[in-house]
Amino acid sequence: MLIFIITTISPVLAQTCTGIPDAECQVLYALYNSTDGPNWTDNTNWLSAEPVDDWYGIIVEEGHVVEIYITNNGLSGPLPDGFANFVNLENLGFTANNLTGSIPSDFGSLQNLIRINLGGNNLTGSIPPELGNLTALEHLDLSTNYYLSGEIPPELGSLTNLRILQLVSTHLTGEIPSELGSLANLRILRLDVNGLTGEIPPELGNLSNLETLWLSSNELSGEIPPELGNLTEIQNLALHSNRLTGEIPPELGNLSNLEHLWLSQNALYGELPAFLAAPPEEIDLSYNCLYSSDPTILAAMENKHSNMFMSTQTAPPENVSAAVVESGGTGENRVQVSWDTISYTDDEGGYRVFYKQTTPPTEEYPSQAEAGSDYHYAGMSHDKEDSSLIVSNLEPGVDYTFKVNAVTWAHNNNKNDLQSPDSESDTVVSGTLSRAFIPVWKQAAQYFTGVVVSNFGDTGFNLDLAAYDSAGILEPLGQNPASTTVGASLQKSLLGWEFFQGDPYHSDLSWIELGAENSNQMGSIFLYGVSDTQMLDGAESQSSYAKKLCFTRPLDEGFFYGWQPDIQMCLVNPTDDEVTVTCTITGYNGESTNSHTIPANGFIAGDSEDLTNSGHGIYDGYMDIRVTEGPGIVGFSRIEFPGVRTALGMNAAEYSVAQNMYSAQLAHGLNIVTNLRLVNTADEYRKVTLTAIGDNGIPLATPVQIVVHSRRVYSADLGTLFGLEGEGVVTTGSLLVESDGRGVIGDIIFAEGDTMGYAMSLPLQTELFKEAVFNHIANLPTVFTGFAFFNPGDETATVLIEAIGTDGLKVAEKTLVLGPGERIARTLTDPDVWPGFPTQSGGYIKIQSDKPIAGQQLFGDRSLRYMAAIPPTTRLEPMFE
Numbered sequence: 001m002l003i004f005i006i007t008t009i010s011p012v013l014a015q016t017c018t019g020i021p022d023a024e025c026q027v028l029y030a031l032y033n034s035t036d037g038p039n040w041t042d043n044t045n046w047l048s049a050e051p052v053d054d055w056y057g058i059i060v061e062e063g064h065v066v067e068i069y070i071t072n073n074g075l076s077g078p079l080p081d082g083f084a085n086f087v088n089l090e091n092l093g094f095t096a097n098n099l100t101g102s103i104p105s106d107f108g109s110l111q112n113l114i115r116i117n118l119g120g121n122n123l124t125g126s127i128p129p130e131l132g133n134l135t136a137l138e139h140l141d142l143s144t145n146y147y148l149s150g151e152i153p154p155e156l157g158s159l160t161n162l163r164i165l166q167l168v169s170t171h172l173t174g175e176i177p178s179e180l181g182s183l184a185n186l187r188i189l190r191l192d193v194n195g196l197t198g199e200i201p202p203e204l205g206n207l208s209n210l211e212t213l214w215l216s217s218n219e220l221s222g223e224i225p226p227e228l229g230n231l232t233e234i235q236n237l238a239l240h241s242n243r244l245t246g247e248i249p250p251e252l253g254n255l256s257n258l259e260h261l262w263l264s265q266n267a268l269y270g271e272l273p274a275f276l277a278a279p280p281e282e283i284d285l286s287y288n289c290l291y292s293s294d295p296t297i298l299a300a301m302e303n304k305h306s307n308m309f310m311s312t313q314t315a316p317p318e319n320v321s322a323a324v325v326e327s328g329g330t331g332e333n334r335v336q337v338s339w340d341t342i343s344y345t346d347d348e349g350g351y352r353v354f355y356k357q358t359t360p361p362t363e364e365y366p367s368q369a370e371a372g373s374d375y376h377y378a379g380m381s382h383d384k385e386d387s388s389l390i391v392s393n394l395e396p397g398v399d400y401t402f403k404v405n406a407v408t409w410a411h412n413n414n415k416n417d418l419q420s421p422d423s424e425s426d427t428v429v430s431g432t433l434s435r436a437f438i439p440v441w442k443q444a445a446q447y448f449t450g451v452v453v454s455n456f457g458d459t460g461f462n463l464d465l466a467a468y469d470s471a472g473i474l475e476p477l478g479q480n481p482a483s484t485t486v487g488a489s490l491q492k493s494l495l496g497w498e499f500f501q502g503d504p505y506h507s508d509l510s511w512i513e514l515g516a517e518n519s520n521q522m523g524s525i526f527l528y529g530v531s532d533t534q535m536l537d538g539a540e541s542q543s544s545y546a547k548k549l550c551f552t553r554p555l556d557e558g559f560f561y562g563w564q565p566d567i568q569m570c571l572v573n574p575t576d577d578e579v580t581v582t583c584t585i586t587g588y589n590g591e592s593t594n595s596h597t598i599p600a601n602g603f604i605a606g607d608s609e610d611l612t613n614s615g616h617g618i619y620d621g622y623m624d625i626r627v628t629e630g631p632g633i634v635g636f637s638r639i640e641f642p643g644v645r646t647a648l649g650m651n652a653a654e655y656s657v658a659q660n661m662y663s664a665q666l667a668h669g670l671n672i673v674t675n676l677r678l679v680n681t682a683d684e685y686r687k688v689t690l691t692a693i694g695d696n697g698i699p700l701a702t703p704v705q706i707v708v709h710s711r712r713v714y715s716a717d718l719g720t721l722f723g724l725e726g727e728g729v730v731t732t733g734s735l736l737v738e739s740d741g742r743g744v745i746g747d748i749i750f751a752e753g754d755t756m757g758y759a760m761s762l763p764l765q766t767e768l769f770k771e772a773v774f775n776h777i778a779n780l781p782t783v784f785t786g787f788a789f790f791n792p793g794d795e796t797a798t799v800l801i802e803a804i805g806t807d808g809l810k811v812a813e814k815t816l817v818l819g820p821g822e823r824i825a826r827t828l829t830d831p832d833v834w835p836g837f838p839t840q841s842g843g844y845i846k847i848q849s850d851k852p853i854a855g856q857q858l859f860g861d862r863s864l865r866y867m868a869a870i871p872p873t874t875r876l877e878p879m880f881e
Contacts (some may be wrong), residue, residue, distance in 0.1 A: 019051045023085040024065050028052070030080035031068075036100065041074045063248070064088035072096035072115075084109040095141075096120040103142070104202060108133040119143040119166070119729070126150030127167075132158045143168035143190070152191070154179040162186055168214070169193040176215070178203040190214040192238065195768040200239070202227040212236040216262065219243055224268075226251040235491060241265040243416055248273050248290070258724065264288065265414045269421050270296050277305055287414040289406075289421065291315040311343045314408040314418040317351060322402045322428040325390060325631075327576060331431025333396045333520050334544070336631075337378075338388040339404050339423065342354040348682070348742070349408035350381040352419065353389045358399040358427055371775070376876050382548045382655050390632070392544045394522045395874055396432040401425050409657075416831065434461075434519055436541040438512040438526045439603070439636035439651075440570045441467060441496050445505050449496045450527040450538075453486055454775045454844040456804075456879065457521025459489040464515040464621050465499050472573070472601035477502030486516075489808035493776060493842050511572045511603055514541065523775045523873035527859070528638070528649065529866070533850055535640060535647040536859070537760060540775075540873065542651060545574055545632035549652040552679050552713070552747050554585060554608045554623040554669055560749055563756055565641045565648075570605040571625060572634045573598040578628025584854055586711050587621025598633065622679045622713050625652065639761075646756045646866070651763065653745045655681055658766035661737040662854040663748050664790035664823055665762060665869065666692055668719035669730040673753040675733070677715050680708040682743030688714075690723045693734040693790075697821030700724060700733050718748075732789040734823045734854075737764060750869070758860065758867035765871065768792070768852030772872035773877040774845040777803060778859055779828050779837055786858035787845070788825035791818035797851035803828065806842035818853065847872065848880060 017025035029047065037043055044056040053060040057070035065086050071093055078101025083089075089110050099121040107116065108130025114137060124146040131140070132155025140162060142148065148170040156165070157179025163186060172194040181203025182188070187209060196218040204213070205227025211234060220242040228237070229251025235258060244266040252261070253275025260282045269289035276283075277296045283304050290313050292298045301309040317339035324331040337353050354375040359426045378391040384406070394400060406420040441449045451465055466474060466481040474480050478501035486492050496512060497504035518523045524541035556564045573579045578600055582591040585608050592612040595605050607614060608623060627633055635652025666674050680686050686708050692700040701722035708714045718724070724731045737746065745766075751759035778785050791797040805811040812834045816824055828837045847855070860867035 012024055017052045017284075018049060019053060019060055020063060020065055022166075025052070027080065027082040027085050028055075028058070028065075029083060033734045034080045035075040035077040035097075039074060039076070041072070042777075044128055049523050059091075061088070067091040068109070069093040070097070075099055077101070078229050079104055081106065083107055088112055091115045093117040093394055094121065099497040101125075105130045107131060110134065111136060112595055113137055115139040117141040118145065118384075121145050124148065125215045129155040133605060134159060135161065137162055138428050139164045141166040143172050147171065149173070149193050151175070156180065157182045159183060160185065162190045163673050166190040167194070170411065172196060174198075176201055176204075176220075176791055180204065181206040183207060184209065186210055188212045189812055191218070195219055197221070199223075200225050200228075203230065205230040207231060209233055214238040215242070217241040219805055221245065223247075224249050224252075224263075228252065229254040231255060232257065233372040236260045238262040239266070241415070244268055247271070247569075248276075250275065253664055263741065265416070267416045267418055269475040272301065276300060278843050280311050283342055285309070286312040287418075289314045311346070313342075313344055314343050314349065314406045314420045315344070316420045316423040317342055317404050317406055318423065320402065320404050320423045320426050322400070322426040324428060324431045326431070327433060327515075330433045332433045332435055333394045333430045334390050334392040334435070335394060335400060335402065335428055335430060336388050336390050337402045337404060337426075341384060341387050342406050344406075344408065345384045347385050347408050347411040347413070347797055349406065349418075349429045349561060350386060351384070351389065351404050351406055352380045353378040353391060353402060353404050354422075355391055355394075355400050355402045357395070359400045375403070377404075377805060378876060383758060386547070390544060393434065394430040395520055396430055396434065398430050398441070399427060400430055402428045432518050434520065435574070436517045436524045436543045437545070437572060437574050437634050438514070438524070438541050439572045439634045440528075440605070440638055441510040441512050442508065442528060442638065443496060443505055443510070444508050446531045448529060448531060450493065450515055451496050451499060451512065452491065452493045452525045452527070452776045454491040454523045455486040455488060455521060455772060456523060456773050456844065456846060457519055458488050458881070459519065460485055460490070461516040461519035463492065465508045466513045466515075467496070467500060468513070468601045468603070469510055470603050470605070472599040475500075487808060489804055491776070491806070491842055491844055509570070509603075509605055511570070513574060520875075521879070523773045525870050527773045527868060529647060529826040530645070534645045537647045537649040537868045538859070538870050539636065539649045539651050540871050542634045545634050546654050547627040547632050547679070548655050548682065549625040549633065549635045550655060550679060550681060550745060551623040551625070551637050551650075551652055552677050552745065553585075553639070553650065556607070556622060557619055559639075560751070561673070561753065561756075563641055565639045567607050568605055568638045569607070569611060569623070569652075570603055570636050570638070571596075571598060572603040573600060573630070574634060575631040576600050577630050578634060580628045581633060582626045582628055583614060584624045584626075585618050585621050586624060587618035587713065590868065591621075592618055592620060593727050594615035595628070620713060624681070641756050644756045646751070646759045648749065648759055648761045650747065650761050653747070653763055656742070656745050656766045657742050659739045659742055660792075661744070661746060661764035661766050662768070662790060663735040663764055664788040664793055664854045664856055665748070665750065665825070666718060666733045666735045667730065667750060668724045671753045672730065673713065674718045674747045675751075676718055676721075676746065677713060677748070678708055678737070678744055679744040680710060680744050682741060683710055684741065687740045688744060689738045690721070691738070692718065692724070692733055693736060693823070694733045695825075697819055700731060732823075732825065734792070735764075752864075758864045760858075760867045760869040762856055762869045763871065765854045767874070769847075769872065769874040770852055771845045772874045773853070773879070774847070774857040774872050776857075777843040777845065778841050779830070779839055780841055782840070782862055784827045784829070784860055784862055786825065786827040786860070787855060788823065788858065789816065789818060789853050790823045791851065791853050793851050794820050795851055796820065797849050797853050799847065799849040799853065802846040803834070803837070804843045804846065805838070806840060811840075811843070812837060
């Protein structure tokens, strides 16, 4: 009986404390039990009969607990309720433990609390707004609680006695409350290493006693408030690793006590302010878009940055000039824009070129460079070593103004894509000759090449054609060069030898130059095959040349479903200067490289061994083509499967800076296959998300994420990859390719899986369009013309398609509505398009959409013996009135 009495009353007896009220005692017991007290590093006298003032980490004054400060002591678990009972508590600290759970809201009733330090734990939840009631609080530190979440409570702005506020690495989001600008006694404010967004509140400039302000490593945007120049006591200002833009405010020069200024890894731009001629003791402005025309300031910055200041700045290029490109002494409607490269080349990027039509000065715009239309984006160089870019398809004989800025892509030292301020501009009058290139013309026995030229403008033009051999010499044909006219809104569609009125079997290979005077409204495609038209494919004529190109499928081994085709790649030099190219094939087992010189207007052709080295043995790779001397080249890959009489045509791809790519064509089932090839040309691996989207805009399957290693290729059958249904079911849709970085390019091939019948190829589109032209219509008893459009955006797209007949008049029009993600693929004679469309061979289709879309044109035999898919002609500027 005695034992029973003792055991039942011992817990009550155990929860008594010497020297403090029972209410406070109960909370200490709860703290010990909740945080694994028996395993604390030091739990001296806890839960003993010794005075509480002798318990480890506890201070008692006048019979009440005034301090609980137990740091780095192995506390593990949540804080208990009941802290409101410590009515006299002044100091509360549990740093560097393993506390979990939320911060008790009843901390907010501790009116005598001067200091809270809960840093270095694993607390969760949000910061209780009740902490704003602690009007006596001078020090609040909740740093390094990675699992805290939510926003900074604006109620903290009521802590008028606060001297130190530290919320570092607490995973906070949202904006910095402007109410913090009311903390007049604040000395230290640290909100760094969080996910804070929005702009820096200008009210922080009211913190006249502030000595340290750290807002670094967040997602803060906007400009640095000039009001921060009012912080006359500030010694340390750290705003680095954010997304801040704008210029450095000259008001920061008012900070007479400033010792450390860190503004690196932002997107700040412009001229450095004058006060930086005498910079603070320690300064870091690296990885921005800053520069200075003052040699004193620039020297000071180089000195403070170990002579590497400008080598980290994405500054505007200097000495920008524009010159009309000439061909045979005739000025083209293309302009070469040149510049001096910047010193910052370590991280990937390039130069963006912009242009606008220039009109005479007006009272509103007193200088010619300011007058005229808005600037259009013309294109971007491949890297920071490039010093020029050719802008094509300009209106002939028009004044154009050009400007350039430098770009650096996000990298390990800066999460921002940086774009420098604009360079000085230059103006030039464009020439009158518009050129396009058909990079291969195979006119041997039983082969044909059809040339289609459409004029989608409202005035006619004279069309000149010239065919060149590999040495750059005009082919001996009946008429070479040849001339014809293409009237307004009309089209010419002939076999190559018909244009030149010569022997249809003049030689094995040539290339054709197209030239139109006084018009940039020319579109062109070419189709090739054999005389019975079974081996048919085609491509868009190329209107620009480049210094870096890529063949995505240069190897016959493992090309597609085990088929081993004959591959012939052609590299054409369409300029008046000799060019030198380096061809490198890169695969999983190494690489092979060779150099070639191509004469003016000449070309080279061959398979991968011809262009690199015989017997290279490379597999599963791609071919990189780089012009080391000369203006540029165009490229085309002609792929034939003789055993099954199938052909593919693929233009060489330019290296892309896009991160998203699109295809309006994906099909699987009934032995229909879609094969994807991706090439990662970047120096780092890329994570790529592939999404197959049905015609109704709904994903066909769960998106698939893959990794494409640096300088490697990735291939997949999309039906297998997405687990689409097999035989008996036809699945159609679109493909969205999203990369986490730049440098990925690719294509897709469609075919009948067993026989390679009706095989066709398409590049993945990197640029969407709002206006375009499908350059040919063939609606015959045995031939159909189709189209496919894909709307990858979040808004509904309204698409107007107009068919133009052989007489230049509109024969039909149709308005299509594509919801977000939706796709439509039809032939011209489908019942819901134009069921009564006339029989016609010739004409073209105009497309106008109010939202950016992807799309391509299809030609095919109605019995599906052959098929060709061709991208449309698009322009940087509006194409139609």
